[in-house]
Each structure stands twice: as structure tokens, then as C-alpha cells.
Amino acid sequence: MSALRTSRPARFGQYAALLAYLVFLAFPFLWLVSTAFKPAPELASLHPTWIPKDPTFANFRQAFDEQPLLGAAGNSLVAAVAAAVIAVAVATPLAYVTARHRGRLASVATGWVVISQAFPFVLVIIPLFLILKNLHLVNSVFGLVLVYVVWSLPFALWMLTGYVRAVPAELEEAAAVDGAGRLRTLVSVTAPLLVPGIVATALFAFVTAWNEFFFALVLLKTPEKQTLPVVLTHFIGAEGVADLGPLAAAAFLATLPSLVVFGFLQRRITGGMLAGAVKS
């Protein structure tokens, strides 16, 4: 145990490094929040302040007045939730098979995961567009969900395979010895242990779909179907000129669902990951 003890200066250093990392991560978000509440003249101040001198909700009002943010958020929510649910539903059994039956299938699946990550958006977008068009799925939220599922499936599979492998096969064998059938073992023994992994994977798929811009831009034609990231670009003009206040206000609101979902599920994820790690 003594090897784990750290000196006071070392511990101080660790906390300082952690704090610096947290500040680094939080800086853009905090700046976004600060900007969202600043009036136009303060946004062009040579010496900007963290706390707005004259805080205002005008940027939020303008953002809602000018763009259909609620409708776009609704579209994003539908697409992201559907993509997350379908991706997890498809990836979970695949991951189980890949993890438990290490053979040619596992190698092929791993190879597919690696190769699929190598293609950039711009390379697949036009063939994908043509395929969806032939299926009459252009300008359809369902078509967009299909794309999101396909796009996040390889990584979801890779993530879940890791979680399944972390569940000792001996537990399933013990259940079998105790008389549990295959299905009972999966439902009562393996599935509860996989919950943190499933939640983490669903979160990944949700956030990926929630933030995705280019597929939504190209595939959805009518304004009523556009998602939030697409609508946010309507605050940006030529040569990168932006209506900064309303853009920050709208972007701040767009980050809230992800934060809320993480906030609710964080304990579930970490709790599940640590469950059984220490004998009580």
C-alpha cells in the first residue's frame, strides 16, 4: 500500500494539473455562456470581461425571434434519440457475439470498425445521397436517422465489445452450472452488468447525432425538418462574419440537452463501472 502513497507536493501537483485540465475543458463553454449574456457593444470590447457588465437576455430573444430554434431542437431530439436507441439495439447483440465467439467473425467485425473510421464525410456523402434518393429517403428524418445509425454503429460496436469482454465469462458459466438457460443468463446475469456500457454507448450515439451538421445540411431540404446545428449556421454570414450574441445564445441552449443527459446518467455510468470492483 505504501507504494500508492504520494507526497504532499506531488499530490498538490496532481490537483494543480487536474484543475488546469478542467479549466482548459471548461473555458470554451464558460466563454460561450458569458458571450450569450453580453449586449452588442460589450462583445466588441478590447478588454472583455468574464462577467457581463450589463447582462441581457436580448440575444436569446433575438435568437428565438429570428430562427425556429424550438422546432429545430425537436427535430434534433427525434433524430438523436432514434439513432441512439437503434444503434444500441443493433450493436449490443453484435458486440456480444464478437466478444464471446472469437473467430473469423470477430476479426472481420474489428476490421470493419477500423476501416469504416477511415472514411471522411466528404468521401461518402454523395454516394450516400444517391442511395437515399433512390430509396426516397432524402428530406426525411428517418433517412437521416438511418445515416446516423450507420455512422455511429462501428464505434458503438467497438465500445460495447470492450464492455462485454470486461464481464467475466466465468459468471455466465456459473449461472449455467446453477441451471440457468442461455436466455436467462443473458437477461439476469450479463445484461445488468452491461448497463453502464449500454448507457455510455447510447450517450455517444446521441451526442454524435445531436451535434452532426453536414449530413443534416445536405439531406434535409425543407426548413421545417432542419436540425439545430444547421439552423445555428444561419447566424453566420460570408467570410466568417457572425451575429455573435444570438449565435452564442442559441449555441448555449443547444449544449444544454447533452449536459442534462450527462448529468442524469453520470452516476449511473460511473456507479456501474465501479460495481464489483472492490469486495465489500
Add this chain to the structure above:
Amino acid sequence: MRRRILTLTAALALLVTGCTAGNETPDDGVVRLRFQSLAWQKESVDANRQLVKEWNATHPDVQIEYVQGSWDSVHDQLLTSFEGGEAPDIIHDASDDLADFAYGGDLADLRPLLPERLRADIPARSWETTTFGEGVYGVPFLQEPRVIIANRKILESSGVRLPTPEEPWTWTEFRQVTQDLTRTMGSGRYAVAWPLKEPVSVSLNLGLSAGGQLFHREADGRVTVRFTEADAVVAGTIHDQVVNDRTAPRTTLGSGGSDTLPGFFAGKYAMVPLGFAYRQQIAQQAPKGFEWTVLPAPAGDAGLTQGVSPQTLSIAEDSPYKKEAAAFLDFFLRPENMVRLARGDWMLPTGTTALADPSLHTARDGWATGAAVAERLRPAPAQSVRGYPEWKDKVATPAFQEYYSGAIDGAELRRRLVADGNRVLARYQRK
């Protein structure tokens, strides 16, 4: 690079899928056209929407659906839509983005579609910006010259002569003025801040004022790059201001126009050369009591001439309702409507009738200065030259950036633009 990947992928995908565009006949006899607009500022969006509403109210048989696009990603989005046969019928873009689509057969040649009134109202120099080969592929309707936005108090208190469109500064005088101003402003302050995130378009467009051309079409039709004394005037002035005179800060060279505004409002910079439409941001964000004025860009041997890439309206070649779309353009770009659009975007209309509107000649917010230089605006150099985007990204942008920051001298700039540049262009012009 991204554009080439998209183009290549598009070609392959079409080969594989053998996809064709469909011409749908409306069941109810009502023609529905999709109009993708890139207007983004509230006043501009309001003007666009209002015009669409007015059209729809008076044309029940041809209804326009207004779709808001984004400047940020319009090229990739259009490319994908064209390849998939799902492009909007009426397309808002800029003339420097049309070449690929015009040469690729994605846009309709507007010559047989547009009414004589519209053709005659827009000057030939503006039509040149949307002419590719034999065809005209867009209606140029809004344009913005580059002007100098200045802190009125600093300039007036310094005693320097304020330029007007009739008596602009020469480039030599401009350099002298910035030296005088910087001396009077004190340390840490600069007479001018050049936001040169896009150094090539600024250098080429303003370079026309000194007679710079850079791209020369030879007798056999090929285009080559030559860097003459005239081309060196504007680039040399900026370089000297940053590197030798220290009248312009190095720090803004990589900035966009908006990034320089805090320093401008704080009196750190007395002048900022910006696009005409930036006046809206300045009017919105300037602190109370801040006095600003709009000055013409300096003049050279060619006077106040400068290059522009106007905003354009085009019709998709695949649209089954080109005539109806052209009728909408005719309505949308009537002189009184062009004025509304111009005021909404804080830009200048290309139409001569619209440009004569008194509201665009007021001293307030510098409208009169912009209107006075409108007739000196010419097509941006090289926007129709094949290979220009690669020349710009791979050769000219880094070369100008290094030159303006003092990392390379004029001889090296010339060598790169000409020798390296011509190698790039040659690849696009092989017969």
C-alpha cells in the same frame, strides 16, 4: 482538396448508380420552386421573406418556398445537391463560387431566360462576373467595395487631409498618412489594421486600382501569371506598413474583419480596411459616442478601380421550371426590390436604376462613399480562371502571408506567385 474529393466522388457515384434527375409534374397545377437564399442578417432575411411573400400573394400558380442556406458550407451542399439532382431551383451564391457549377453544366444559361429590362439595367462589367465561356450563369445583384472605416476624431485631430471619392488618397499618400497618424497616436497604437485572413482576394481586388492584373490571357487563350510593377504597389504598401514603417500591426494579419473591431473601437487602430457591409456590425457594436466615417480605398494609376465578386442568383439546369424561376428573378430584382435587398444587406445594388435611389446616396453610415465608387467596380481578377482555387490555396495565400509578415521579400513573393503559380495553372490548361 475537399472540393476535389467531392467532385471525384460525385463522378464515381454517378457512374455506379446511374442516377437521373426527375421532372415532377405538379398534381394541382401549382408550380412550386425552391429558392435557397444565403441572406442571414435580420434586415436582409426580412427583406427576402417579404419579397417572396409578395410574389406568392400575386402568383398563385407559381409558389416560392424560401429556404435559408449558409455561406459557410454552400459550395459542398450545392455540389452534393447537383449530383443528386435535388438542387434548389433558384440559387443564391457569389460569382467567385460559380465557375465549377457553370463549367460543370449544373447551372442554366440565363441568356434566353432573362428579360431585356434586367439585362439592360445591370452594367456589362457586372455581367462579366457571371459569364463563363459563352454563357451567363447568374444574375449579379449585390456587391461590396472595400472601403476604409476610420475613427473620425483621430483623423480630424491629426490634421491629415480626409480623402473623398473625387479626391482619394494615392497609395503613396496613404502610406505617408499612416506614418503621420501613427506618430501622433502614441505607442502601442497604429494608423491602420489590415485584417488579412484572406490575403489573396484583398491583394488582387485592391491591386486593380494600381493597374495590377496578375493574370494575363495569352493569344492562344491560356492564362499565365505575371507580377508587374503595378502588381507590387498595393502588396508593397501593406508590406512596408507592417514591416518597415510599423504603422500597421503584425497581429491582425491573420484576423478576420470582425476581430479588428474591438481595437478599432478602443482607438488602438485609426483605420480598418473592410468590406462595405461591415458597416452594419460597426453601427450595431460601436460604443456610444464613437464617431466613425467611411473613406474610399486609396487610388492608383487606375483610379478607384477595384475587383468584386457580387452576390448572384442562378437557376439550376435540372429545374423543370426555368421560365417561372426567371420570372421570379425579374420580380425579385426590380429596382425598388433591389434597393430593399441592398439596404438589408448593407451592400450596393448592381442595377443602375436601383443604385440611383436617393436612400443609397446619404452621408449617413457612409452610403454615399460606397455609391460613388460603384461604377469603378470590376470583376475580381481570375475568378473564372481554371485552377485559381488551387493557386490561391497552395501558392498565393502562404506567399502573401509570409510576405506581409516580413518572412520573405518581394523577389521571393514574385517567384512563388509566378513560377509556382504557373506550374499549377498549366495542369488545368493542358489541351
